[in-house]
Amino acid sequence: MPSKNSSRLSGERAAWPLKFGAAGAILFLHVPLWLIFLYAFTTEESAYTFPPPGLTLKWIPQALANPAMQSALYLSIRVAFLATITALILGTLAAAAVYRYDFFGKESVSFMLILPLALPGIVTGIAMRSAISLIHIPFSFWTIVIGHATFCVVVVYNNVLARFRRSSNSMIEASMDLGANSFQTFWHIVLPNIGTALLAGAILAFSLSFDEVIVTTFTAGNQQTLPIWIFSQMLKPRNRPITNVTAMLVVLITALPILLAQRIVAGSSDSEGGSK
Amino acid sequence: MSASVAIEFKNVSRIFSVKQEDQSGDVKAVDNVSLQIRDGEFFSLLGPSGSGKTTSLRMIAGFDRPTSGQILLYGQDVSSLPPYERDVNTVFQDYALFPHMTVGENVAYGLMIKKVPKDEREKRVDDMMDLVQLTGFAARKPSQLSGGQRQRVALARALINHPKVLLLDEPLGALDLKLRQQMQIELKSIQQRVGITFIFVTHDQEEALTMSDRIAVFNHGRIEQIGTPAEIYEHPITQFVAGFVGVSNLVSGEVAKRITGSDVRFSVRPEKIHLGSTGDKPEADTFIAEGKVRDVIYLGLYTRYLVELDGGGDLVVVEQNLKTTSMDVMQARGQPVRLFWKKEHVSYMGD
Numbered sequence: 001m002p003s004k005n006s007s008r009l010s011g012e013r014a015a016w017p018l019k020f021g022a023a024g025a026i027l028f029l030h031v032p033l034w035l036i037f038l039y040a041f042t043t044e045e046s047a048y049t050f051p052p053p054g055l056t057l058k059w060i061p062q063a064l065a066n067p068a069m070q071s072a073l074y075l076s077i078r079v080a081f082l083a084t085i086t087a088l089i090l091g092t093l094a095a096a097a098v099y100r101y102d103f104f105g106k107e108s109v110s111f112m113l114i115l116p117l118a119l120p121g122i123v124t125g126i127a128m129r130s131a132i133s134l135i136h137i138p139f140s141f142w143t144i145v146i147g148h149a150t151f152c153v154v155v156v157y158n159n160v161l162a163r164f165r166r167s168s169n170s171m172i173e174a175s176m177d178l179g180a181n182s183f184q185t186f187w188h189i190v191l192p193n194i195g196t197a198l199l200a201g202a203i204l205a206f207s208l209s210f211d212e213v214i215v216t217t218f219t220a221g222n223q224q225t226l227p228i229w230i231f232s233q234m235l236k237p238r239n240r241p242i243t244n245v246t247a248m249l250v251v252l253i254t255a256l257p258i259l260l261a262q263r264i265v266a267g268s269s270d271s272e273g274g275s276k
Numbered sequence: 277m278s279a280s281v282a283i284e285f286k287n288v289s290r291i292f293s294v295k296q297e298d299q300s301g302d303v304k305a306v307d308n309v310s311l312q313i314r315d316g317e318f319f320s321l322l323g324p325s326g327s328g329k330t331t332s333l334r335m336i337a338g339f340d341r342p343t344s345g346q347i348l349l350y351g352q353d354v355s356s357l358p359p360y361e362r363d364v365n366t367v368f369q370d371y372a373l374f375p376h377m378t379v380g381e382n383v384a385y386g387l388m389i390k391k392v393p394k395d396e397r398e399k400r401v402d403d404m405m406d407l408v409q410l411t412g413f414a415a416r417k418p419s420q421l422s423g424g425q426r427q428r429v430a431l432a433r434a435l436i437n438h439p440k441v442l443l444l445d446e447p448l449g450a451l452d453l454k455l456r457q458q459m460q461i462e463l464k465s466i467q468q469r470v471g472i473t474f475i476f477v478t479h480d481q482e483e484a485l486t487m488s489d490r491i492a493v494f495n496h497g498r499i500e501q502i503g504t505p506a507e508i509y510e511h512p513i514t515q516f517v518a519g520f521v522g523v524s525n526l527v528s529g530e531v532a533k534r535i536t537g538s539d540v541r542f543s544v545r546p547e548k549i550h551l552g553s554t555g556d557k558p559e560a561d562t563f564i565a566e567g568k569v570r571d572v573i574y575l576g577l578y579t580r581y582l583v584e585l586d587g588g589g590d591l592v593v594v595e596q597n598l599k600t601t602s603m604d605v606m607q608a609r610g611q612p613v614r615l616f617w618k619k620e621h622v623s624y625m626g627d
Contacts (some may be wrong), residue, residue, distance in 0.1 A: 167375075173339050174372035176359040178437065179388035188385075192376040 005248035016224035021097035063245035072229035083148035093157025125218030139221035152205035288345035309496035323494030365434035380414030531589035
């Protein structure tokens, strides 16, 4: 049987197992998500019977009106926002330093910046907790922000560094040559060129921070961020759909920006292809 | 005529310290260079890569600073001024256009930074676009232009500030041969129209000869020779210049002694040598050498002969194919010949 799409490298025989595998992987990843979405609308309060005995929208207003959920959501947004701002500043500065200057231990600095992302969260968490106790900082909102910033910086750093490496080295010199001082050069030339990288990095950092559990567990005082609140609700048998509605909210808040970030990065690489 | 001096190097050196795994040391990129470039001149810094020409240019622009010595711009010491406080502009090798701006915004950048009012800015951008023959391209993005057009944008952007000196860092290197030759002529005519001193860095000797009023030949961080294209070509004073600018026959030792009577090394250009037959009589003030044609290379416009001299040594001789055809020149192979060239076409050089 001739292949319909002859431009594909793989033949017909290879395509079926491949399609099957891909479909399986997607189902494996997404069926639990769909279940959560489905049971956000179930009429049952505590049990999960399949199929749901009936569908209702009543949990959505109930979830949104829940004061514990509201304060957790508010805390998570504030933490993610501040961690992202911190990451933007530190990540950009670090990327600029590593890109522009040669200094002793440059490779080590680069490695240490990336480490928090590669390290298991539990290691970062324990390390942060010990360090924070050692210097007697009370566990609070701010310690959560610091904990989150450690891995958010990496995301911004990586994005910005990659952009620096792609842009023409002499652009900054050209700007200075035409009379612009360092600040004007940063404002008119550097910032517009790394703008989309910053935005993409910020969105990713925000998403990472927003659903972080492990590091938060170690660095929080008695605060509950949204993911931790959801986790604590899992143990309570009543009002399960409220948790599901909240989980759905988290998926939307984190997934949409990531989708957006991917589009921004993909779009900007097209227009920069000819800038060399 | 005492033209004023645009750029002066006073004993300028730039030393880079190199740190590598098993060795560290200093590299003299520019080694005690003194040089004067006159107002309104088209001056080329010519040399192979790593000869210090680009470092010299970057020090004039302010991207690099001399380790020692002074750089004067119209008498003012600018050695330690940042680039944005120097009245010079640069055309970069990779053009360095700002990809997020239109062509018009690129060209207007210097004026925008200087806060020139918008209507004057637009008028001057239009003038510049006309000058570089890009009228009507202002609204495009740099990525929509060809290499040659980007080159012109870079030129317009650098010229719009009316700098005292324009620096060009191998700006034609990325263009193909036809376009390069066209731009060479155009650059020269633009320079004559705007009357600004141009300092042009290149490794292409032909390019330097075509455009320059004067040339400084760089090698290993030092200047080997400064002179007009004709001086550099006709009378190279060092072996390096003779070899780097055009093609030269270098003759030394016993062979030199047999021809000139002295063993001082000399060079003679292949096209200055006349290929004659053994019976030809020399004119006055002519050197003679005899030999046999070992190889003939027909190149269309001219033919290159490799002549093996009697008693050792080779000379390359180039003759234009004014009347001869490829059939004729091929028959010269293996023939005994007598070579003549005027004594004034010989450049003597010490060690």
